[in-house]
Amino acid sequence: AKYRKVDEDFFEELEEILLQADVGFETVTELMDSLRFEVQRKNIKNTSGIQSVISEKLVEIYNAGEDDVTELQLEESDLSVILFVGVNGVGKTTTIGKLAHRLKGEGKNVMLAAGDTFRAGAIEQLQVWGDRVGVEVIKQSEGSDPAAVMYDAVRAAKSRGVDVLICDTAGRLQNKVNLMNELEKIHRVISREIPNAPHEVLLALDATTGQNALVQAQTFKEVTNVTGIVLTKLDGTAKGGIVLAIRNKLHIPVKFVGLGEQMDDLQPFDAEKYVYGLFADGLDLEEAEEIESDK
Amino acid sequence: MAFEGLAERLQGTLQKIKGKGKISEADVKEMMREVRYALLEADVNLKVVKEFVKNVSDRAVGQDVMKSLTPGQQVVKIVKDELTELMGGEQSQISFSTRPPTVIMMVGLQGAGKTTTTGKLANVLRKKYNKKPLLVAADIYRPAAVQQLQTIGKQLSLPVFALGTDISPVEIVKQAIEQAKEEHHDVVIIDTAGRLHIDETLMQELKDIRAIKEPDEVFLVVDAMTGQDAVNVANNFNEAIGITGVVLTKLDGDTRGGAALSIRSVTQKPIKFVGMGEKMDALEPFHPERMASRILGM
Ligand SMILES: Nc1nc2c(ncn2[C@@H]2O[C@H](COP(=O)(O)OP(=O)(O)OP(=O)(O)O)[C@@H](O)[C@H]2O)c(=O)[nH]1
Ligand SMILES: Nc1nc2c(ncn2[C@@H]2O[C@H](COP(=O)(O)OP(=O)(O)OP(=O)(O)O)[C@@H](O)[C@H]2O)c(=O)[nH]1
Ligand SMILES: [K+]
Ligand SMILES: [Mg+2]
Ligand SMILES: [Mg+2]
Numbered sequence: 001a002k003y004r005k006v007d008e009d010f011f012e013e014l015e016e017i018l019l020q021a022d023v024g025f026e027t028v029t030e031l032m033d034s035l036r037f038e039v040q041r042k043n044i045k046n047t048s049g050i051q052s053v054i055s056e057k058l059v060e061i062y063n064a065g066e067d068d069v070t071e072l073q074l075e076e077s078d079l080s081v082i083l084f085v086g087v088n089g090v091g092k093t094t095t096i097g098k099l100a101h102r103l104k105g106e107g108k109n110v111m112l113a114a115g116d117t118f119r120a121g122a123i124e125q126l127q128v129w130g131d132r133v134g135v136e137v138i139k140q141s142e143g144s145d146p147a148a149v150m151y152d153a154v155r156a157a158k159s160r161g162v163d164v165l166i167c168d169t170a171g172r173l174q175n176k177v178n179l180m181n182e183l184e185k186i187h188r189v190i191s192r193e194i195p196n197a198p199h200e201v202l203l204a205l206d207a208t209t210g211q212n213a214l215v216q217a218q219t220f221k222e223v224t225n226v227t228g229i230v231l232t233k234l235d236g237t238a239k240g241g242i243v244l245a246i247r248n249k250l251h252i253p254v255k256f257v258g259l260g261e262q263m264d265d266l267q268p269f270d271a272e273k274y275v276y277g278l279f280a281d282g283l284d285l286e287e288a289e290e291i292e293s294d295k
Numbered sequence: 296m297a298f299e300g301l302a303e304r305l306q307g308t309l310q311k312i313k314g315k316g317k318i319s320e321a322d323v324k325e326m327m328r329e330v331r332y333a334l335l336e337a338d339v340n341l342k343v344v345k346e347f348v349k350n351v352s353d354r355a356v357g358q359d360v361m362k363s364l365t366p367g368q369q370v371v372k373i374v375k376d377e378l379t380e381l382m383g384g385e386q387s388q389i390s391f392s393t394r395p396p397t398v399i400m401m402v403g404l405q406g407a408g409k410t411t412t413t414g415k416l417a418n419v420l421r422k423k424y425n426k427k428p429l430l431v432a433a434d435i436y437r438p439a440a441v442q443q444l445q446t447i448g449k450q451l452s453l454p455v456f457a458l459g460t461d462i463s464p465v466e467i468v469k470q471a472i473e474q475a476k477e478e479h480h481d482v483v484i485i486d487t488a489g490r491l492h493i494d495e496t497l498m499q500e501l502k503d504i505r506a507i508k509e510p511d512e513v514f515l516v517v518d519a520m521t522g523q524d525a526v527n528v529a530n531n532f533n534e535a536i537g538i539t540g541v542v543l544t545k546l547d548g549d550t551r552g553g554a555a556l557s558i559r560s561v562t563q564k565p566i567k568f569v570g571m572g573e574k575m576d577a578l579e580p581f582h583p584e585r586m587a588s589r590i591l592g593m
Contacts, residue, residue, distance in 0.1 A: 019341050022522040025332055088545060088573070089406030089518065097438075119573070120410075120450070121443025128438035142446075173548040208404065210338030210522025212550035233405065236491045238524035261405070261436070 004047040006039055014054065017282035022210050023241035027248065031057055051280060058275035064248045070255050070269045072200055073227070074164065079157055081165045081190055081197040085183060085220050086204035088171030091232035091258055093122065095204055096166050097129030098258070098266035104133060108163040113153030114139035115146045115186060116170040126168050132263060136160075146170065146182065147189045154193040167198070174219035187224045201226045202255065207233045207240030217246045231269070232258035239278050305329050305371075305593060312367030323355045326370055330591075337551035337590045340526045343560045351377050378587035382556060386565040387580030389424070390511045390539070396429070396475040397482045398508050402501055402536065403516035404528060405489030408544035408570055410440065412516050413486040414447035415570065415578035416542075420482055421453070429480035431471040432457035433464040433504065434488035444486050451575055454480075464488070465503045472508055485510075492531035501536045513538045514567065517554060519546045525554035526561045533562045543581070544570035553590050 004010060011032060018028045035057050044050060074080035082099070084092045093116070100110045112130050114137055116122035123139050130137035138153040150167055157165040169186060172179035190197050203226045205213050220226050231240045234257045243254050254269040308329045312322050327348050334344045351374055354360070360369045391397045399416070401409040413430055420426040430448055432455055434440035441457050448455035456471040468485055475483045485504065490497035505513070515529060515538040532538055541562070543555055546569045555566055566586075571577045 016341060019335060020523045022338075022524075025335050087520070087548070089408060091406065119443075120446035121439045124439035124442045125437075132438075173545065175549040176547075206406065206518075206520075208518070208522060208524050208528075209520045210550070210554070211336055212338070212520045212548065215549060236404070236524070237493060237527050238522065242522070 006044055006047055006050055010047065011036065014279060014283070017279050018241065020282070021239035021241035021278045023278065024211055024214070024245050027061060027241075027245045031061055034060070051276075051283070054279060055272060055275050058244065058278065059271050062244055062247050062271050062275065064251065069228075069253050072255065074199055075196070079154075079162055079165060079194060079197075080199040081154065081157075081167065081194060082200045082202060083167045083169065083187065083190065083198040083224065084202050084204060085169055085224055085226065086171060087173050087216055090171065090204040090206040090209075091230070092171065092204045093125050093129065093168050094261060095202075095230050095232060095256070095258055095266065096126065096168050097133060098263055099256070100129070100135050100166055101133045101263045102266060103164050104135060109161065110135045111153065111157050111160070111162040111165045112137045113150055113165060113167040115149050115153075115168045117142055117144050117146050117149060118170040122168070122170065147185050150186050150189050151193065154190060154197075158193075174216050180219070180223050184223050200228060200255075202228050202230050203252070204230050204232055205240070205243065205246075207231050208236060208238040209240075209242065211242060213242040214245055214249070217250050217252055221250055221252060226252055228253055228255035230254070230256045230258060230266075234277075235259045235265070240274075241278055244275075244278075305333055305591060309367050309371055312370065313365065315366070318360075318366040318370075320356050322366075323352060323370060326367075327352050327355070330374055333591055334553060334556075337553035337592070338520075338522045338525070338557075339553035339590065340523050340557035340561075343526070343557050346560075347377065347381070375584075375587050375591065378556065378590065379584045382559050382583040382586055383565050385580060385582060386540070387567050389420070389567070391424075391482075392511045395481045396472065397426075397512075398472065398510040399482065399484045399512040399514065400487060400501075400504065400510045401485060401514050401516055401542075402487050402532060402538070403489060404491065404518070405437075407489065407516045407518045408542075409489065409516045410434070410443050410447065410486050411573065412514075412542050412544060412568075412570060412578065413444065413484050414451060414453075414575050416514075416568070417453050417482075417484055418451055418575050419578055420484075421451075426482045427480050428453060428482040428484055429471065429475045429478070430455045431468060431483060431485045433467050433471075433485050435460040435462070435464055435467075436488045440486075440488065447575070464500055465507065468504050469507050492528045492535070498531075498535045505536055510539075512540060514540050514542050515558075515562075515564075516542045516544060517558060519543045519552040519554060519569075520548065520550040521554040523557075525557045529558040529562050533564065538562065538564050540565050540567040542566075542568045542570065542578075547571045547577070551590050551592065552586065555586050556590060
């Protein structure tokens, strides 16, 4: 960073890096405005230390005046229900496997509900995860009513003194009205059985998704009152920048990030680490080039 | 929400330009700022956007546009034409081998829609081309991937070649091609595991599968909702194994699908089909001009 000045070129480069991280035009513009202001106010001339200022501003946008709530809000001594929702192929079922493993590791008695009765092999997939983690899976046959599966599962979980019931649902695109109605029904059946349930509705978002993720979050929130996001597939090269806007506009916090396909590849969300990942690599790269050309 | 204002903004700018008898370079610049915004909101890669805007601007400030009676409309037409051009012609045909079986490989990131598309494609091949396809379960990693393909095979009444999950994908494909020859299947469609483009071990596996019998098609399956990273993914897959075409899935959603443009422009490989649903008949030919309109939101 010593090699560079905070000038128009620098701002432009940062802007491009953030756009390429899927942060989105509006949010990037907002960030750049507040960063310019801050740079002027503090009379920052060179780039040493600028990274932390950028991080700060990004976290500020992320938090939008709220405190970070990454922890799951579960019942202390009663059955808690976690419902997973999201579009097709984002990582719901896999994340359920990982989360079950995590909660079991914390000493909780976990049960899974195979609420995706539609996609080929979905029930078998969840069963493999259940076997891997060593937790029971409540299921019916392919093609059966997912709301009925949930009803069964909640009953079973209650009677067996389970701590956390995690419910899988079929992937659905948010513009499919019928499928969203079905999801609403699933949600309703669970709430009817247990007053405060589902205690968490987690929306799985694929980090490779672009601006459409904002629409996803908006629509799923309207239908199922999403309480948190799991940002999956962050082990790739995509940065998942859109969750910044989601948190800022819709106030849905990210609770976990997915970092691979194995049982242990789930980590609690860390806002600072995340925002740093959005831009730091890109800037470093450019610096290295600059040093080269300076020689 | 995110995209609603987009078409309006573009059209608003267009309206402004339209009202003018003459348009200046500054007007074009203003117009192109809106176009840039529209493309970025649609997830077209920034680098692709920059180049595109530059090319269109160069054309738009040309004499014939400036002197035309409807310069605003001209500019928009140029934008659409250039977008359509960039996305290539309609190319939903498939290359078949003169030495059957024809081998088709499905590759891509996790969850893109490879397994589903394998089934859909087999369905098209049977119905439209009178082929006798064999589906190959070469994903031994994802839980129940084999069962997923087998279920799809059952739904379609098409055979699935599977050897479980203890034998290597390379060996599975070798044996599958042998069986296809014996049983006179003229097409073999290989469902491979989802993988990151930066996973060297798994990319090597694809190269090894590819080396068994030169595939006639290697389809990169890409989720239409993919953002800026689409170019990296497409580039890496293309460089590592050489793709012949792209299938864009989940286009039944409401994403603008700018990834189509990015991928096309970095790989120069045609988008051959689009996935329009989860069911086995939801695979359609790709229409470049419709895609251009969709990306621009108009
Ligand atoms: N690299 C990587 N792959 C992941 C991650 N999470 C899930 N996957 C993979 O993504 C693919 C889709 O995951 P699923 O869990 O089946 O996704 P889903 O949302 O349940 O999919 P549908 O039920 O079909 O809508 C699988 O191949 C997973 O192994 C992650 O954090 N990183
Ligand atoms: N709406 C819609 N869903 C699709 C389409 N294509 C695939 N899907 C869904 O996307 C999800 C993932 O599809 P898969 O075929 O399992 O994807 P994959 O690439 O084989 O996944 P991995 O093997 O885990 O890498 C499933 O829920 C499919 O039903 C499509 O065109 N439209
Ligand atoms: K990533
Ligand atoms: Mg699933
Ligand atoms: Mg698959």
